[in-house]
Amino acid sequence: MDFRLSEQQQEYQTAARALARTEFAPHAAAYDRTHAFPRRNFDLLAQHGYLGMTLPERYGGRDADYLSYTLCVEAFSEACATTGVIFEVHNSLHSEAVYNHGTDEQRQRFLPPLCRGERLGAYALTEPNAGSDAAAIATTAARVEGGWRLNGRKVFITNGGEADEYLVYASSDPDRGSRGITCFIVAKGTPGLSFGPPLEKLGIRASATTDVILEDVFVPDDRVLGTVHEGYKIALQTLHGGRIGIAAQAVGILQASLDHAARAVLAQDSSGQKPADRQLVQRHLAEIATELDAARLLLYRAAWLHAQGIRATKEISMAKLFASRVAMDGTLRAAELLGGRGYESGSLPERLWRDAKITEIYEGTSEVQRLVVARAVLGEYQ
Ligand SMILES: Cc1cc2nc3c(=O)[nH]c(=O)nc-3n(C[C@H](O)[C@H](O)[C@H](O)COP(=O)(O)OP(=O)(O)OC[C@H]3O[C@@H](n4cnc5c(N)ncnc54)[C@H](O)[C@@H]3O)c2cc1C
CATH class of the missing domain: 1.10.540.10 (Acyl-CoA dehydrogenase/oxidase, N-terminal domain)
Known part of the structure; x- marks a missing residue:
């Protein structure tokens, strides 16, 4: 190896x-x-x-x-x-x-x-009543001459309003559930397409997150992505690469947090002492660094498997689950190592801690990743 x-x-x-x-x-x-x-x-x-x-x-x-x-x-x-x-x-x-x-x-x-x-580009799957259970989407796509007419509302869409092209998942045959979903490439500027105001968020604050509203939006046939009624497969397959990306985001955030904390505790305080000389401070750094490395190894394995074209649903979910959890835990500890300075609004440790949280939520919450991993593990024993 x-x-x-x-x-x-x-x-x-x-x-x-x-x-x-x-x-x-x-x-x-x-x-x-x-x-x-x-x-x-x-x-x-x-x-x-x-x-x-x-x-x-x-x-x-x-x-x-x-x-x-x-x-x-x-x-x-x-x-x-x-x-x-x-x-x-x-x-x-x-x-x-x-x-x-x-x-x-x-x-x-x-x-x-x-x-x-x-x-x-943007990816518009989530709806008010369809987040973790994405198959429950209620946005409809009705067949009309030369294309489809879309109606519905997507929520929490990254790059919303800023993006020029949206992959919109809509129910083209509600009787068929997840086997009746189609993916459409919808351009900004199409009549009937509009956006809500950017969501005020805890972290990643400058990434525009908006509702995407579809009111009688006509999408021509040449903007259907993949096979009609098979969009749900596209949505899930696309999340494989996406979840690797979010695990990488978590690893990057935690690396920045460790870098900052290590430098800060090596600096002398007013009494001439360095926090880094205290063994309990060292303990936190040791644990953050170990968890960061473990997350990175899971991440690189998942990326490598994905690159080889090897099915890696379990390994990708493991990487996202673990990387996002240690990012949340490690950024909090790193902020705590700085005492009051780590709690100050606008300080780097505080921003990184806020930014880390989203990695446990989007592209499948940590509970969803646990379900994916558990399903795969149980399957290995049946
Ligand atoms: C900043 C931001 C950006 C986003 N960007 C996008 C985007 O670009 N495109 C897009 O389509 N979506 C996007 N999302 C949506 C995101 O993917 C969803 O918020 C996420 O999948 C969770 O769905 P939900 O919010 O509806 O929560 P819910 O699915 O309602 O979940 C609520 C809680 O219940 C838990 N839960 C749900 N089902 C189960 C279960 N079966 N077992 C155990 N626990 C469960 C969840 O873990 C969670 O804790 C974004 C969200 C945010 C906040």
């Missing part, structure tokens, strides 16, 4: 960290404070070739392997968790789904502008 990154993976990691540290980290606190969507960061990701990076070059991608992409999500999230999720949703949840399920005509039409950053 070889735990080293390949030369190419190291190059991606080094370049992504350099961009993140020089361009994203210095502005992260301001985005958190103002909640302004970081369009500048998205443009920089495009200029540096990170958008659609796992896609083939003929569509504007870079043919990068999934672990290289994972290292980039981690590096960007370490500097700015908001930028991490915007990047992750655009790449994993939108562009990769279009590539994996689109016709060649759709790939040629939609992917190059997504890779160039001319179009931003």
